Amino acid sequence: MSHDAVLTAVEARLTSTFGEPDARAAVTFLGADRIEVLRFHDADGLVRYATLGMSAAPMADPTSVVADPVAGPRAELVFTVRGGRDEVLRPLATLAASPQVEGLVVAPGASLDLGAPLWEGAPFTSFLVAEPGGLVEDLELPEPADPVHFLPLLPMTPNEAAHKRVHGAAELQERWLRHGTDLRDPLRRGVPLD
Template sequence: MGDLLQLVEARLHSAFGERHSRAAVTFLGTDRIEVLRFVDGDVLRYATLGMSRQPMSDPLATVADPLRGPRAELVLSVRAGLAPVDQVLRPLAVLAASPQVEGVVVAPGASLDVGGPLWTGAPFSAVLVAEPGGLVEDLGLDEPLEPVRFFPVLPMTQNEAAWKRVHGGAALQERWLKYGTDLRDPLRASVPLSD
């Protein structure tokens, strides 16, 4: 699968330019996950590399198919210089390992939670998985492999995550749009959730 990860990394470079740095995290019983950091003006982009190594499989399936199934990587965009956001490397790797560890299939509208702040002082411990294709185009692979999709992940405050569980991810995104929420602001407050 080394070739697959090389293709994934090349697709990230074509979208974001040269990588600024990288870090690797290995969790017991899982494959190594790397997080690549790209600088785009005042925006830092963190992209996982390694989540797509294996397809995600239905946790109810009796046998996991080693070839077929959705493949994904995560991309987080955040404004630089306002908070110690580089601390997000390990939490982002934890989220990327969740299909292997917890047997979840990551898809648009899903919530992923690390159980603690994404970085010191962050008002966020969870992210909303957004639709792929906007920042990084899907990476098509030879049959029977499904394409690798690059999911933007949008940090949610605890109140937003609770509201999303009741109303859904699309409704939360509409509320963010309605109030002009800067989702890249690492210090932003929760969007108004009642009106």
């Protein structure tokens, strides 16, 4: 499947899940293919931002000498926030370009740290990459290509990110669950970590 065919299929999966996007932004980074971020509104006031472009090529293990052009993990990022925060468009595109630019393999349980607030005044500076499959179903590609996973991004405060580094992603997610944390609330406080 060509890069374009993969992205056409990915966009079709996103629109069949969320409806038509009401906005899209494109960002191009030196040494990387163009990344788009699509914005979807739903009836409950939630806004979902999904990257388009990260899955065009498989993520390569940075230690391998030759990158396989077909096999290897493929993903797009999905961030959901109540009311929307369009300032996240560029940070999301930056993270989606990181496999191409920095040779990162983005996988569930990873932290993606921006080193700055996700938007002005945001209490969050990084994301936890969650397990795929719950929000958008994986997109199967013809063999030998791996399926495209749609990875939900959960915003973390600096303290939560530090806690996750020490205790792991599963423990942080368990804590969020125990405290009934609304991870889509753009103004939520960090979960108690004592």
